[in-house]
Amino acid sequence: MIVEIGHYALVLALAVALVQTIAPLVGAWRGDRALMGVASSAAIGQFALIMVSFGALAWAHMASDFSVLNVAENSHSAVPAIYKLSGIWGNHEGSMLLWVFILAIFGALVAVFGRSLPATLRANALAVQGLIGVAFLLFILLTSNPFERLWPAPFEGRDLNPILQDPGLAIHPPLLYLGYVGFSIVFSFAAAALIEGRIDAAWARFVRPFALVAWCFLTLGVAMGSYWAYYTLGWGGFWFWDPVENASLMPWLAGTAFLHSVAVMEKRDALKVWTIFLAILAFSFSLLGTFLVRSGVLTSVHAFASDPRRGVFILAILALFIAGSLALFAWRAPLLKQGGLFAPISREGALVLNNLLLTTTCAAVFFGTLYPLALEQVTGAKITVGAPFFNMTAGVLLLGVFFVTPFGFSLAWKRGDLLGVAQRLSLALAAGFLVFVALIAVVRGGPVLAPIGAGLAIFVIVGSLSEVAARVWRKGASLSVAFARARGLPLSFWGGALAHMGAGVALLGLAATGFGAETIATMRVGVPLTVGPYEAVIDSVGERAVANYDEVVATMTIRSHGQTVAVIEPARRQFPARQMATTQAGIATLDFGQVYVAVGDPNADGTVPTRLYWKPLVTLIWLGACMMALGGAFSLTDRRLRFGAPVRAKSAATAAALAAR
Amino acid sequence: MKTLRAALVFALLLAAGAVAHAVEPSEVLADPALEARARDLSSELRCLVCQNESIDDSDATLAHDIRVLIRERISKGESNDAIRAFLVSRYGDFILLKPPFEPDTLLLWLSAPLTLALGALGIWAAMRRPRQPTPALSADEEARLAALARDGESLPPSRGKAPRGA
Numbered sequence: 001m002i003v004e005i006g007h008y009a010l011v012l013a014l015a016v017a018l019v020q021t022i023a024p025l026v027g028a029w030r031g032d033r034a035l036m037g038v039a040s041s042a043a044i045g046q047f048a049l050i051m052v053s054f055g056a057l058a059w060a061h062m063a064s065d066f067s068v069l070n071v072a073e074n075s076h077s078a079v080p081a082i083y084k085l086s087g088i089w090g091n092h093e094g095s096m097l098l099w100v101f102i103l104a105i106f107g108a109l110v111a112v113f114g115r116s117l118p119a120t121l122r123a124n125a126l127a128v129q130g131l132i133g134v135a136f137l138l139f140i141l142l143t144s145n146p147f148e149r150l151w152p153a154p155f156e157g158r159d160l161n162p163i164l165q166d167p168g169l170a171i172h173p174p175l176l177y178l179g180y181v182g183f184s185i186v187f188s189f190a191a192a193a194l195i196e197g198r199i200d201a202a203w204a205r206f207v208r209p210f211a212l213v214a215w216c217f218l219t220l221g222v223a224m225g226s227y228w229a230y231y232t233l234g235w236g237g238f239w240f241w242d243p244v245e246n247a248s249l250m251p252w253l254a255g256t257a258f259l260h261s262v263a264v265m266e267k268r269d270a271l272k273v274w275t276i277f278l279a280i281l282a283f284s285f286s287l288l289g290t291f292l293v294r295s296g297v298l299t300s301v302h303a304f305a306s307d308p309r310r311g312v313f314i315l316a317i318l319a320l321f322i323a324g325s326l327a328l329f330a331w332r333a334p335l336l337k338q339g340g341l342f343a344p345i346s347r348e349g350a351l352v353l354n355n356l357l358l359t360t361t362c363a364a365v366f367f368g369t370l371y372p373l374a375l376e377q378v379t380g381a382k383i384t385v386g387a388p389f390f391n392m393t394a395g396v397l398l399l400g401v402f403f404v405t406p407f408g409f410s411l412a413w414k415r416g417d418l419l420g421v422a423q424r425l426s427l428a429l430a431a432g433f434l435v436f437v438a439l440i441a442v443v444r445g446g447p448v449l450a451p452i453g454a455g456l457a458i459f460v461i462v463g464s465l466s467e468v469a470a471r472v473w474r475k476g477a478s479l480s481v482a483f484a485r486a487r488g489l490p491l492s493f494w495g496g497a498l499a500h501m502g503a504g505v506a507l508l509g510l511a512a513t514g515f516g517a518e519t520i521a522t523m524r525v526g527v528p529l530t531v532g533p534y535e536a537v538i539d540s541v542g543e544r545a546v547a548n549y550d551e552v553v554a555t556m557t558i559r560s561h562g563q564t565v566a567v568i569e570p571a572r573r574q575f576p577a578r579q580m581a582t583t584q585a586g587i588a589t590l591d592f593g594q595v596y597v598a599v600g601d602p603n604a605d606g607t608v609p610t611r612l613y614w615k616p617l618v619t620l621i622w623l624g625a626c627m628m629a630l631g632g633a634f635s636l637t638d639r640r641l642r643f644g645a646p647v648r649a650k651s652a653a654t655a656a657a658l659a660a661r
Numbered sequence: 662m663k664t665l666r667a668a669l670v671f672a673l674l675l676a677a678g679a680v681a682h683a684v685e686p687s688e689v690l691a692d693p694a695l696e697a698r699a700r701d702l703s704s705e706l707r708c709l710v711c712q713n714e715s716i717d718d719s720d721a722t723l724a725h726d727i728r729v730l731i732r733e734r735i736s737k738g739e740s741n742d743a744i745r746a747f748l749v750s751r752y753g754d755f756i757l758l759k760p761p762f763e764p765d766t767l768l769l770w771l772s773a774p775l776t777l778a779l780g781a782l783g784i785w786a787a788m789r790r791p792r793q794p795t796p797a798l799s800a801d802e803e804a805r806l807a808a809l810a811r812d813g814e815s816l817p818p819s820r821g822k823a824p825r826g827a
Contacts (some may be wrong), residue, residue: 112726344788352784360777367772373816381765384707386715386758393773396711521685607684 002352006056008145010097013049013104014137016042020107020130024123024524028195036119040111040571046133047108052654054088054101057146061088067153070094070146071181076577078158078548086170092294092310093146094119094175099290100136102174102181106210119208124183124192132184135317143310159548159577176248180286182214183255187283187325190276194328197335206267207279209636211262215255216632222248223625234583234598236613238461238621241390245288246369250362254282257358260351268413270348272336273357280329285362286320291318292369297629350408350416357401358390364393392451402456402507405500406463410470423468425463432459443514450514453507460504464497492638499631509592513616517616522603523610528559529558532614534595535559541602549575551584554599554608558588570597570610592617684717685725690732699732702741706731706748715758762814 001529020042027035043647057070066072074091075084089095114122140146189207193199206330214400225248230238239245239442258278264271291314327361342348368385375381406428410421436455443451471493472486517532551573558566570586586597593616690696700717706727708719715726727748733746748756760766798806 186787233718234720237718240713240718244712244716356777356780356784360773363776364773367769371766371769371772374766375769379765382755383760383766384713384755384758385760385769386707386713388705388759389769392759397773399779408729520684520686520689611684 003060003065003147003149006053007145008414009049009052009056010137010141010147013046013053013100014134014141016046016049017130017133017137020046021519024130026125028120028127029121031120033119034243038121039123039130039320040114041170042112042130042269043104043107043126044483046081046130047104050097050101050104054097056234057097058085058088060147061085061094062265065153065159066155067149067151068146069150069334069619072150072154072157072381074120075157075161076548077156079160079165079521080547082167082170083160083165083227088166089173090160090164090169090474093140093144095177096140096144097146097292098174099177099181100133100140103129103133103136103179103184106182106185109210110188114206117202120196121189121192121203124195125188128188128191128194129184132321135320136609139310139317143313148263159575162549162575162582163232163582164574165548165575166228166232166233166375168224172228175217175224179214179216179221179255180219180248180251181288182210182217183251183279183283183286185210186214186258186279190279191325191328193276193336194291194325194332196376197332199272199336199338201266201269204262204275208259208266210261211259212632212636215259216629216636218248218252218255219625219629219632221250221345223622227622231587234585235611236585236596236615236618241368241385241387243369244289244293246365247285247292249364250285250369251282251289253358253362253365254278254285254627257355257362258282260358261355264348264351264524268342268348270342271352271591276333276336277329277401278355278359280322280325281359284318284325285366287318287321290614291315333488342413345411345418346416347408347411347413350404350411354401354408357397357404361394361401364397365390368393385394388558389567399452399456400504402460405460405503406467409496409500410467425466427461428459428462430643431462432456450511453511453514457504457508457511460507461501464501464504468497490638492635495633495635495638497631499628502627502631503631504621505627509617509620509622509624512593512620513615515616516618517614519612521612522607523609529610529612531612532594532616533560534565534590534599534614536597536612538608538610541606541608546600547575552602554586554602554610556586556597558590558595560590566595568595568597570599572599572601589619592619592623594618621652684728688725688728688732690736695732695735696743699728701736702731702735702744703728705745705758707756709752709756713758 011235020039023042024039027033027038043601059065060068060071061075062081064071064075064077064084066075068092070091071087074094077085079087083090090100101511107126110122110126110129114125186207189203189210193203222245224239225245232237256283258275261271261275261278265275291311294310295315347508363418368389370381371384376384387623406425407418407421410424411418432455435458436451439451439454440448468486471489474481477485519529519531523529523538525538527539528535530536535558537556537557537559541552541554543550543552551571553569553571556568556570557564558568566588568586568588571584573582574580575582581601583598586599588595593614596613596615598611600610684700690699703717704715706716707717708714708721708724708727710721710723711719713725716727718784731744734747739747754761760769761768
């Protein structure tokens with residue numbers, strides 16, 4: 001019964017979404033306030049209904065109701081509660097439901113927080129948001145119904161895919177979807193601005209928090225996915241330029257570019273047309289990602305289904321929204337008035353360069369991902385575009401972005417002084433160059449990319465810090481003055497500094513992979529082996545049975561100069577329900593580096609095939625990503641971006657002034 | 662996007678049907694120089710049954726077989742180029758992670774430089790385009806501005822409403 005209610009709520013949500021699309025559009029066109037007002041109620045209603053629907057599916061999974069096909073195929077009565085819960089989105093149907101649920105959350109947020117917006121802008125944006133909802137709700141109801149019943153109900157479920165039985169599944173997809181789908185708001189507002197034919201700084205100020213939220217989540221989602229891969233794959237790789245990874249990277253790149261250009265628009269009223277274009281681009285790439293994954297067109301393992309009906313349906317949605325929005329763009333964009341003149345050497349100029357490089361990177365990833373597919377369709381030739389290609393194109397371009405970052409961050413708006421900025425960055429430049437030269441000397445003839453990356457990383461980190469110093473510290477000023485100045489800087493500045501530093505930290509971690517060590521050997525219990533600066537020894541090998549799997553565990557001690565620094569338990573897990581085995585790496589985090597050990601099935605003589613890796617500074621990759629997301633969150637809490645905040649800020653300042661008198 | 666990387670392993674297991682390990686101890690050549698060559702070579706070759714994974718990283722049995730084959734040929738004294746050519750003749754360009762530069766892939770290789778060049782050209786054109794001066798306020802807008810200014814003066818500063826969004 002609950003399941004049927006969930007299904008019915010989804011059908012109702014579709015109806016409400018239709019109303020949300022049509023009524024406000026007509027209202028905005030006719031200037032009818034009552035009709036425009038429908039948008040907010042409909043958005044909130046749609047959210048409530050989809051929440052009911054999602055709750056029903058969650059209930060079915062938690063209660064292990066195997067009469068629901070989706071539960072029977074993706075769950076098991078013995079899996080821990082967390083995997084019952086994450087099993088909701090560990091399959092095609094459920095993950096699409098999560099997708100529209102998040103879409104509805106964002107729609108409702110606009111309805112609640114957008115009261116101060118011009119009525120027509122809000123109505124049009126919510127209408128576009130409603131249209132996206134209609135398309136995906138139809139998709140779910142017609143091709144991917146998660147509420148389908150199974151009769152007779154099986155006694156036991158087929159278990160969740162063992163690879164997915166990991167805390168990663170609980171966190172990674174929701175984060176990624178919050179990012180992907182968050183850009184739908186940006187898209188809806190861009191479309192609304194185009195429909196109205198006008199756009200201004202207020203638009204930017206309202207859209208920017210949504211873009212920041214989406215970007216933060218996407219950053220965390222991508223980083224989380226890469227860390228999950230890192231610890232489950234068994235050899236410590238964390239990025240493969242897999243089409244599906246690329247699908248999440250492209251919206252991230254476009255979104256990063258958008259964040260920078262919308263900042264220019266908010267502050268300087270420039271780059272309007274370009275900002276709108278990036279808004280369309282970011283969400284189009286999110287849709288493209290959904291298509292690539294859900295259609296199975298790339299035979300990626302991420303595709304749970306290769307049902308052609310689904311592929312064609314999503315392709316139709318993709319074509320509708322991308323072609324539709326681009327047509328709207330071509331038709332209406334010339335109406336948008338340009339403002340805000342600036343010299344080429346200025347912060348705006350640097351951000352334009354940043355946008356150019358980021359979008360080119362995005363294009364390189366796009367072509368690299370889809371070219372093999374297109375070529376096979378046209379000529380039948382099968383080629384592979386792998387890591388070497390992406391490193392040579394996207395990788396090099398991203399290094400360029402890193403080089404420009406500190407300059408852009410330090411240049412003044414409108415007209416900048418490049419020489420002055422170079423002086424201000426001289427310490428950072430020197431530090432970066434020194435690191436580069438030192439590392440070149442160390443590797444001597446080895447790969448040159450790692451030293452370049454490390455040098456740039458140091459440049460970006462020190463560059464961000466010296467910009468902070470320049471804003472806070474003046475010659476001869478006391479510490480308390482510096483502290484007061486630091487407190488006076490807007491949070492969005494701190495956010496930017498932190499995010500840029502985070503990018504530098506992540507790059508440092510990436511560059512450090514070039515300085516790792518690995519040892520591949522068959523290990524005997526009690527016989528130590530060196531890996532990098534450490535020594536590893538297997539103390540014992542044992543078997544144990546856990547919930548829904550059995551595992552062979554090697555207990556291993558990591559020593560440094562004879563001192564035990566860590567004990568890890570790399571293991572092999574066997575899942576009887578699906579007859580599958582997984583590798584559970586043993587990871588010891590030592591400072592910012594990690595010793596990473598994967599074991600194979602023990603041989604008959606008790607020896608264990610083992611791969612040991614020493615990965616210096618590897619955790620910086622993900623710590624850096626977290627810093628970037630934290631920087632985004634800082635910017636988000638900036639006064640300027642809070643609605644109605646200018647009023648409160650002003651009155652608070654006045655009160656303080658009065659009190660001081 | 663759901664399961665990201667992790668599910669790769671799943672596909673490997675499905676595709677390969679057997680569980681092996683990327684570069685097993687038994688495969689490693691005694692001579693470190695030859696082994697290093699084998700590693701370099703295998704990191705450029707695609708595991709044919711995986712998604713964009715090199716045979717150096719892959720758990721699949723096929724990847725294992727090719728790794729062994731490479732090491733046999735290296736031990737016999739064949740050059741990297743010869744081994745690569747042999748593998749391409751057997752499996753096609755599909756096995757190369759870095760696509761060769763040929764007419765078929767011209768557009769692919771030029772995509773990034775072309776985008777960069779076109780973008781730069783676009784920016785240059787946009788910067789050169791003469792801008793129309795900001796138009797003067799219309800009578801209607803003047804009236805609204807005057808009204809706003811009046812409201813702002815008549816309200817006490819602490820209760821003043823910021824004209825936002827308009």
